Amino acid sequence: MKNAKHTDDRTKVPEILLLIITGMIFGNITYKGAPLIELPEAFLAAIAMVALAMIVFDSTTRLRIKEFDTFSGQALKLMIISVIFNLTIVTIAAHYLLKIPISLSILFAGIISGTSPDVILPISEHIKKIKTTALLKLESIFNTPLTIIIPIMVIDIIGEVQTKIITGIVDQIVPFVMKFIVGIGSGVFIGLILFKIMQKAYKEIYSPLAVIIAALLTYVLAENLGGSGVIAVTSLGLFFGNVYVKEKLTVLKIESVFTKALFVLIFMLTGVIIKIPLKKTFFISGAALLAIYYLTRFTAIEISMRKLTMKERIYTTLNAPKGIATAAIVFALSTFQMQGMGIVLDMVLAFILTTIIISSIITWLTPWFNETNNT
Template sequence: MLKLEKFKQRGYMLLSIGLIVFLGAISQWSAWKTKIPVIIFLLAVGFLAGPLLGWLDPVEVMGQEVIFSIVEISVALILFDGAMQLKFAEFKEVLSGLKRILTLGVIIHFVLIVSAAQLIMDVSFGFAALLGGILIVTGPTVIIPALREANMKQNVARYLKWEGILTDPVGAIVAVVAYDVIVLSNKTEAFDVFSALMLIIFTSFVLSFIVSFVLKKSLTKGLIPEFLQIPLITSLVICSFVFSNQIQHGSGLLTVTILGILIGNSNMDVLINLRSFKEDVTTMCISFVFILITASIPLEAFYRIRPSHLVFIFLVSFVLRTVAILLSTVRTEMKFKEKLLIGLYGPRGIVAASVAAVLSSEMLAEGIQVGELFLPIVFLVILTTVISHGILLKPLCKFLKLEANDRNGIIFIGTMPWVGDLALKLKELGIPVLVTSASWHKLAPFRKLGINCHYGQILNDLKSESLDINEYSYLIAMSENDSFNLLACEKFAPYLGHDNVYHLKQSRNFVHDQYKIDKRSYCVFVNNLELRYENLMKYYQYGWKFKDTKITDAYSYQDFMNHNSNSIVCLCIRVSGEVVFGSSFISPPQEGDVLISFSPKLEKMKKRVA
């Protein structure tokens, strides 16, 4: 009978895990389809499947110890993945303001939250300190996807990204120290708190540097086979987190964050595959953890929320962070509108939810009844900030004029001389241009012209996220290697869209024609459907040049076509700034539009090169 009961419990556990994974996948897809933050869907399905419908009861099936172990390891992997995205080169650009935000800003924000909690909700200092530690964090898992959609200026986006990733472990540490020192030990002396913080920081830095050093040496000397590199690194991250917590409670998250920064800024070959793998693991972890925690919250916990709690939640969500950012960044290089946007946008995320769940459970186990309020308050802050801040981000960027330039830039792959002429013409017209090559020597003429260049393996850099393409919406692959051009279009299509990637056909009757490979990305310009790489070279050698012509009321598009029958219309820059290629003219260019054409040097030259 006992064996049958265990079998039923095991079967229910597998069913619960399967349901969580399924709901997580559906939530991720729904978020992608609707452009709504995924956390909203995860919270909704968690509440629906857990407290409301009773399909999931993780505490009963798995037990709190198992749940919190899964949550802590998942958060460690999420923070490690986020830290790998932080680049020292970016840090130098935002150093002045970021130092203030991460030091003085965190302190002011913490003090404001603690004071508000005590004054408004009339709670103890220990409980207020716990809330302060948890709610000073922002959620990079929410912020980073939102930044891509908002088209924000890079400088402001970097502040938000760095702050979000670095304050996560800081907030968790503050909360853990507040719980261990103030709540459990009932010690409020500054020395006790300071010494606990210093032990955590020392442990985290020493352990992360040792692990990073050993890993780099092992990979450099070939001691780890390629097929074991990613599994071993993942195991090291988990072991570092667990071991660090065993040495000094609360230091694990800071350890994996520092480790992620060190590994992410190294030149190890494994980074490309590691980032891809970690991104997939992070997506799974976020889905699993949010549904697991949300489904574990009893519905009765929200019945204890009072009007004073709602006032506190409002202040935390919309006022206190703004005040902290504005005060901490006085006399920095940051502009007021940048400070205001950073202060007003601060959604909380996975770390706040996971740490709150763990500490709430521990408080209740210790008989501290106020712990019943801890998790509902934190979750309501998360829900409020994710929804409201997400809705307000784009209008705020527009109102404060912090939107990046329209994404109408063009990336050129190839360094033929006529690429330089076209890029220079576009630059003169205010269109961002990037010419890329793996040859430093071939990029020299473009650098002399003042054209923005990217030296490196562009496909690897795109995958590793070291290539900033926020300004660019189009790709034209014009290198000598047609197979590489086709591959580049395929790799850039998920980022720019299949309709915005083009490559130049090499020659007549090329192998792609023979095998009927998809030719939608061919660069087909107006009135020269057979424009090919070999012909373009001949035209350029005969003195053809790129020129711009503005369409006016007195000189229409038809007039231009009548007077320039030998020219090749390459693209049109609309009055709105949109770039339309010759093969994509849905409607003829209108008054105010600018045409870019490839024309013979002398108009009397009528003969085309075959």
């Protein structure tokens, strides 16, 4: 019976993989020499805005400061070290291997810093029994907002800095800082209004809708005031997730259903839009970058989690699939017309596919891992 269950786990495939592959199939279908599916940029921009707002809000509401413990501190330490290593080592590697500017290399490193173990949790019950699974889930909660915030910051810097001279950079410091201030202010402002509404007039049907509208309104308000919409929604999510609100869990559960619908749409459309080039140089560069990424991740785990066994370190290193936050930022950036952006997005999609496949293989081997780790 046990072996039958193991076999059943191995036959499951992550739904993200199926969604992306389905999107890629539809994206390559042509009719009369033209792609069968062509999406207007206005539609893509609108979906990207909604997706970024809801994903950031959904992830930041899970950051409960009161629930932080020693294990949370270890996960936070792992996340910080991993992101620092990515923004230095992976950035340099991407610059030379992909032959792209440093700014786009930082963008690439920031995007792939996110992890999402929830991608492969449904395909096996055994992974939930491993203690490092809790670590992976906490790491994901911490790094999901950064997966979106870092690339958006890089894009803002690229867009605002018109010259390479020092005076030009200094001139942009104040507007850049103002984006944070306005963003945080907008998030807290809408958060206070939402808090008052939820406390005094909770309605089973309308309150969940109010939360979704508040997240979208926060993003739009901050952007219109010259601030960062992502920072604003991050502030709103942190505020809403850490204050007492009547029936908050019920409200957030319904909000997560809406986010799940975006999850399906984003992965399908990402597969449709992004075309991975079938070139030898692309695959060689991709394999080298992937190896460097896993090496830096293993080093970060070595530094931050010394009590893990070697098998647990390897398991944690390889179990780093990219999820909805990574796909959402790729989807959003697909509307940007910038030299070198295409190769970055192609490589990120290749990373999404490859890391999910590797994580799935590791997950299918979880029963073996448990047996060998307990002996």
